[in-house]
Amino acid sequence: MICFALYSATHAMQQAYRPLLDPLGITYPQYLVLSVLWAAEAPLTVSGIGGALYLDSSTITPLLKRLETAGLVVRNRNPHDERMVHVSLTDTGRELKVRAAHISVCIFEKTGLDVDALERLHTEVSELGERLRTASKPELQTASRDASIQKVTT
Amino acid sequence: MICFALYSATHAMQQAYRPLLDPLGITYPQYLVLSVLWAAEAPLTVSGIGGALYLDSSTITPLLKRLETAGLVVRNRNPHDERMVHVSLTDTGRELKVRAAHISVCIFEKTGLDVDALERLHTEVSELGERLRTASKPELQTASRDASIQKVTT
DNA sequence: TGCAATTAAATCGCGCGCCATATAATTGAG
């Protein structure tokens, strides 16, 4: 089955990121969350970030607290609806985008694939993920993810 | 980049396994370890299992303890070299192989792919993992994984 | 309006993964 291949390739990928992210003091999941924030024009909510990454608040909340401790983001309750938390980048958090700009090229090189092959593989893996997600998720036949949720392009 | 696609597809895949593995009382990583043991003719060492799954003893040891508590495996020190631990299946552990036999077909169906497409994707993802692994790992230009280590075919 | 449903985050528990380190057994150079 393809499952172990995915599993181990994902671990290998995270290991490939490690030497690039260590100098920035962030982990790969933190890099993903920051990528979502870097791409967003306005502050995002916890569930907005989680929706983009298919993660829920029990994963995102503690991660955001670590990013906040690191001085990269701030969190404030939405004054119009106190249930929600707006997550915004600090100046330091925005600056990190520049310091991280080289990373995707470095990873691209580590894959040893050309742009076309990578693009094809990306599409196939994304579609597989999408099918597995709808195959598992709640019985409500998901009408594809809500359009308001951003795509992650890391 | 393909990275997030891999990351989220892997999570989706593990979610797809969950309803199938829950009745057996095991997790996906435990299923992987058991798959390695099911495929082996003789008892394996901790590093033998870890080598097959690209995991080290700090991950495998506690997982094996849980499998041992569940009565699925037993661990004994190799009398000829007390540093090593031989991991063997119990009868219960062997019986579980039968109860798990349907799982790969169920997952195959959830992928929505035909055998050929899945085979191709499997090969490409495996090769990507392999390249990322050698790109990251120790400076010694790895001469491909030691032939004595089994392949995982889950 | 009143109050039960719903919604958004947060919290808790647990099982990974992995780094760094520790412990114990074996090997090998001198």
Next chain:
DNA sequence: CTCAATTATATGGCGCGCGATTTAATTGCA
């Protein structure tokens, strides 16, 4: 033969992920 290196496993700490539950705010229906 000795003792420093090496090897195999185990342990501790930390950051995910996720199920289950909790807390707090908002909504909507009677």
